[in-house]
Amino acid sequence: MGTRVESTGAIEYRVDAPACAAINMDRDRALWRSVEEGERRSPFLRVYAWSPPALSLGFHQRITPDQRERFAACGLDVVRRPTGGAAVLHDQEITYAVAAPLGSSVFGESVGEIYDSVAGALVAALARFGVHCDRGGGGRPMGFACFSAAGGHEITVGGRKLVGSALRRGRRAFLQHGSLLCGPGHLRIADLSRDEDPTVTALASRTTDLSQIGGGISISPEDFAAALAEALDQALG
Numbered sequence: 001m002g003t004r005v006e007s008t009g010a011i012e013y014r015v016d017a018p019a020c021a022a023i024n025m026d027r028d029r030a031l032w033r034s035v036e037e038g039e040r041r042s043p044f045l046r047v048y049a050w051s052p053p054a055l056s057l058g059f060h061q062r063i064t065p066d067q068r069e070r071f072a073a074c075g076l077d078v079v080r081r082p083t084g085g086a087a088v089l090h091d092q093e094i095t096y097a098v099a100a101p102l103g104s105s106v107f108g109e110s111v112g113e114i115y116d117s118v119a120g121a122l123v124a125a126l127a128r129f130g131v132h133c134d135r136g137g138g139g140r141p142m143g144f145a146c147f148s149a150a151g152g153h154e155i156t157v158g159g160r161k162l163v164g165s166a167l168r169r170g171r172r173a174f175l176q177h178g179s180l181l182c183g184p185g186h187l188r189i190a191d192l193s194r195d196e197d198p199t200v201t202a203l204a205s206r207t208t209d210l211s212q213i214g215g216g217i218s219i220s221p222e223d224f225a226a227a228l229a230e231a232l233d234q235a236l237g
Helices: 021-036 065-073 111-127 184-193 221-236
Strands: 012-015 044-048 054-057 077-080 088-090 093-101 155-157 160-169 173-181
Touching: 012 221, 021 044, 021 054, 021 077, 021 093, 021 173, 044 221, 065 077, 065 184, 088 184, 093 221, 111 155, 111 160, 111 173, 111 221, 173 184
Parallel strands: 012 044, 054 077
Antiparallel strands: 044 093, 054 088, 093 173, 155 160, 160 173
């Protein structure tokens, strides 16, 4: 199912080989259920990639038959996430999923507390690679695409969104997804969705990726996982 499970102390984590959309979402659902049902009691981080590239929809998001056909015609899987939010085209990115029990001193119980705690760890982790981020933004995705706007808990560089995230809160545990953009592959969503909202068609001016920062920054999934796990571990004390 994945590579060897590592641990920083309070956080267990693993890096999975690239997989198709259905397998990736099944693995995240299973991870969340294992915490929700009490089988796993400590926070867990999973880092992975998508092969082939895929479009994931928020749990309650709608897609037209025409949009679905256009994505499929380009060889892209279409899958629904267990988390909320808007659509993400997963291409040239590192994806993470954090599942943890509710009510810890770090993550808290509310949606805002969870978002803020993970965002703080992301800022600390990315700083280790020379990526100096801000937390914030004044909006929510207005149309089809998650990266059309940055919420107050999301990660930006120079005002442009670098990491998008979505959350599902259960009775006992939460699952948070996030996409760290490594290249411009996500921008294809604007043409393929044909969304008429100008925020979607202007994604290139609203987002950035690691290839555009500081002359180009490369981070491996393994290094990112270790850095994020350590940042979460330090936050947990």
